[in-house]
Amino acid sequence: MKKTINIGLFGFGSVGRGLYDVLGAVESNDIHIKRICVRNIHKDRGVEADFTDSADDIFSDSEINMIVELIDDAEAAYTIVRRALENRLPVVSGNKKMLAYHLPELIELGRQMSTPLLYDASACGSIPVIRNLEEYYDNDLLVSVKGILNGSSNFVLSKIFNENMEYAPALRLAQELGFAESDPSLDFDGWDSLFKLVILTIHAFGIYVAPEKVFRYGISTMNEADIRFAVEKQRRIKLVGHVEKLEGGGVYLWVVPQLISRNKYIYSVEDEFNGVVIKGRYYYKQFMFGRGAGGHPTGAAVLSDITACRYDYSYEYKRMQSANPVHHTEDVVHRIYYRYRTEEDSTLIHFTKVRERYSSPEWSYIVGDVRLADLVAVKDKLAGKEVFLAAFPWD
Amino acid sequence: MKKTINIGLFGFGSVGRGLYDVLGAVESNDIHIKRICVRNIHKDRGVEADFTDSADDIFSDSEINMIVELIDDAEAAYTIVRRALENRLPVVSGNKKMLAYHLPELIELGRQMSTPLLYDASACGSIPVIRNLEEYYDNDLLVSVKGILNGSSNFVLSKIFNENMEYAPALRLAQELGFAESDPSLDFDGWDSLFKLVILTIHAFGIYVAPEKVFRYGISTMNEADIRFAVEKQRRIKLVGHVEKLEGGGVYLWVVPQLISRNKYIYSVEDEFNGVVIKGRYYYKQFMFGRGAGGHPTGAAVLSDITACRYDYSYEYKRMQSANPVHHTEDVVHRIYYRYRTEEDSTLIHFTKVRERYSSPEWSYIVGDVRLADLVAVKDKLAGKEVFLAAFPWD
Numbered sequence: 001m002k003k004t005i006n007i008g009l010f011g012f013g014s015v016g017r018g019l020y021d022v023l024g025a026v027e028s029n030d031i032h033i034k035r036i037c038v039r040n041i042h043k044d045r046g047v048e049a050d051f052t053d054s055a056d057d058i059f060s061d062s063e064i065n066m067i068v069e070l071i072d073d074a075e076a077a078y079t080i081v082r083r084a085l086e087n088r089l090p091v092v093s094g095n096k097k098m099l100a101y102h103l104p105e106l107i108e109l110g111r112q113m114s115t116p117l118l119y120d121a122s123a124c125g126s127i128p129v130i131r132n133l134e135e136y137y138d139n140d141l142l143v144s145v146k147g148i149l150n151g152s153s154n155f156v157l158s159k160i161f162n163e164n165m166e167y168a169p170a171l172r173l174a175q176e177l178g179f180a181e182s183d184p185s186l187d188f189d190g191w192d193s194l195f196k197l198v199i200l201t202i203h204a205f206g207i208y209v210a211p212e213k214v215f216r217y218g219i220s221t222m223n224e225a226d227i228r229f230a231v232e233k234q235r236r237i238k239l240v241g242h243v244e245k246l247e248g249g250g251v252y253l254w255v256v257p258q259l260i261s262r263n264k265y266i267y268s269v270e271d272e273f274n275g276v277v278i279k280g281r282y283y284y285k286q287f288m289f290g291r292g293a294g295g296h297p298t299g300a301a302v303l304s305d306i307t308a309c310r311y312d313y314s315y316e317y318k319r320m321q322s323a324n325p326v327h328h329t330e331d332v333v334h335r336i337y338y339r340y341r342t343e344e345d346s347t348l349i350h351f352t353k354v355r356e357r358y359s360s361p362e363w364s365y366i367v368g369d370v371r372l373a374d375l376v377a378v379k380d381k382l383a384g385k386e387v388f389l390a391a392f393p394w395d
Numbered sequence: 396m397k398k399t400i401n402i403g404l405f406g407f408g409s410v411g412r413g414l415y416d417v418l419g420a421v422e423s424n425d426i427h428i429k430r431i432c433v434r435n436i437h438k439d440r441g442v443e444a445d446f447t448d449s450a451d452d453i454f455s456d457s458e459i460n461m462i463v464e465l466i467d468d469a470e471a472a473y474t475i476v477r478r479a480l481e482n483r484l485p486v487v488s489g490n491k492k493m494l495a496y497h498l499p500e501l502i503e504l505g506r507q508m509s510t511p512l513l514y515d516a517s518a519c520g521s522i523p524v525i526r527n528l529e530e531y532y533d534n535d536l537l538v539s540v541k542g543i544l545n546g547s548s549n550f551v552l553s554k555i556f557n558e559n560m561e562y563a564p565a566l567r568l569a570q571e572l573g574f575a576e577s578d579p580s581l582d583f584d585g586w587d588s589l590f591k592l593v594i595l596t597i598h599a600f601g602i603y604v605a606p607e608k609v610f611r612y613g614i615s616t617m618n619e620a621d622i623r624f625a626v627e628k629q630r631r632i633k634l635v636g637h638v639e640k641l642e643g644g645g646v647y648l649w650v651v652p653q654l655i656s657r658n659k660y661i662y663s664v665e666d667e668f669n670g671v672v673i674k675g676r677y678y679y680k681q682f683m684f685g686r687g688a689g690g691h692p693t694g695a696a697v698l699s700d701i702t703a704c705r706y707d708y709s710y711e712y713k714r715m716q717s718a719n720p721v722h723h724t725e726d727v728v729h730r731i732y733y734r735y736r737t738e739e740d741s742t743l744i745h746f747t748k749v750r751e752r753y754s755s756p757e758w759s760y761i762v763g764d765v766r767l768a769d770l771v772a773v774k775d776k777l778a779g780k781e782v783f784l785a786a787f788p789w790d
Binding site for chain 2: 018021022025026027028029030120125126127128131132135136137138139140141265268280281282283284285286287288289290291296297299300301303304307308311313316318323324
């Protein structure tokens, strides 16, 4: 018999509440939320539960044998997860930003303390991507992981490309439906996708690349001209997180809008859904698709982590001990579409080869080949400019 | 450090050869095929390996510490797997027929001998469905698992519905391309899908239902009239394996052609691909898609099983010890399309409610509601008759 789990839960936002509902629905006699730590203890949350605003109340409760951390604040989440591991309390986290910045040291700490830290729910909500990379695609056959990792931006892009909505009303609709963060930058500038991609990269290829090193571009500056360009090419713009291993062991990753043609799996990933394509030698492509966000789907994913913890499951990070180590590279060339307006902005990006050039009084664009390293070099300069870029996928 | 794996391999057909190629490609220093047992030792297989035709040579080799069984013959496979478990040798099997008939006793034997038996590759080739059901969807939220589990029949159906090919040439093409078994009945009468469904049902709901108890109907008798009926309804016929838990804990399963409309995930699963939809409360639907057959994709899946074995992974069959046990039921009503010709055949199936009735000199059909139990009761009578049936999905 497995032991009874008494959870100390941090955070009771959308996902925390989702977990509470899901646990109620499974009628488990073995998994209980013992106490919930929230910032504002006076807010009426409409549930019967033991709330506190003191982390000490959780950590000093000797009956609590698992910590579940579902708060927004990355720094506070970091403190909680460290403290849990230091106290040898198994911990489940959903904070992708915190994980993307702190995973290497938390993995090391977990190892020292022989205490598991699970976070499948942090990337792609209810789609078990991390678990599958960890357990099933954990051999040298894996070539790439690529997908739509952010539901909010995908929702907006779907409305634009399927229903001809304009950007601003599509964004408002997403916010009204609760898909978009109140700070749209997290979703639409690709930060959220980037944090997930950094986490996936560890499990896919055993390599940690800090978020600030990665080229990341979002859809905030996308305009009617870009949409028209895509539609004329019978493509849709999708915000894609992509990590790939090259011949020779170089691994590159980036978050970038991509011009996706109809024959691609992720072309049909609509609305707030996520979809991930896992590609490998010999098994070719696998596609996983599901709800990437939302309180209930993510709550269900957190429950899977809790159950796994209860069965003493822990990530083994096998790829980090691989006999064929990989290295981070930016030495790869992609074809991109770059739209700009001013002469000055036209030279911002260094193209190794220009293939098409268009200009008009309203807008201009270049289609050409760019080294990823050259994009990384100008990524800060691109921010805030009245320009947009999107990549053509390789295959 | 994990131990070196020396494999005793049984069978060197398409999947055995696939595993051999895949292992060569990953350049692992830790996993070797030590010896290969084949029926005909004189056949030139074009590879450098140590072949034998004696199982004793494998089992008496003290360096061999894992058995991989990839032969066609279900009875011989059963003997090998039993012997491996009795000798406390971890074993990977790809024989879905053998597993579908013998899993309960093999699970028990594995438990007694504390020896793992893994077989993810047996169902859906490179799609890790079993592993995900076992590890991730292992809670009471799971509602149904439904999918295209057989690539050969799906290939033929794709050619018919997308390219207007007729049945016979589509089947010949499938056989030429190596997708179809030389005995088409396995693929086209739904046996292969059924064996996989029985295995998935154990991991999804913790219940074993013997293949002979399950209603299974294939596409062998499908004709032009059925195709026209589907096309007029803007649907495609797909051969679907389906297990679902009802309110109250009843679990039913069947393999049946289904009339799938365009808004369904499996509508777009084409050619030899497999696609599985996992549905649960709170996370709604997840979709997994990939190559379900073929030597290399399946070989890659076998490698995942081998690697998991090496890391002492074993299925826990948690659903079999669930606090909320389920039971097998046939007490469920589905709407079906039933096409027949003779007056005698028209009464073969008992409809609880007839919704449409069509007749012409060439063919007649009824659309109506049928209890699954009533279908099970006549399943043997349906065989060989000049009739066809297909179900309308519920949702």
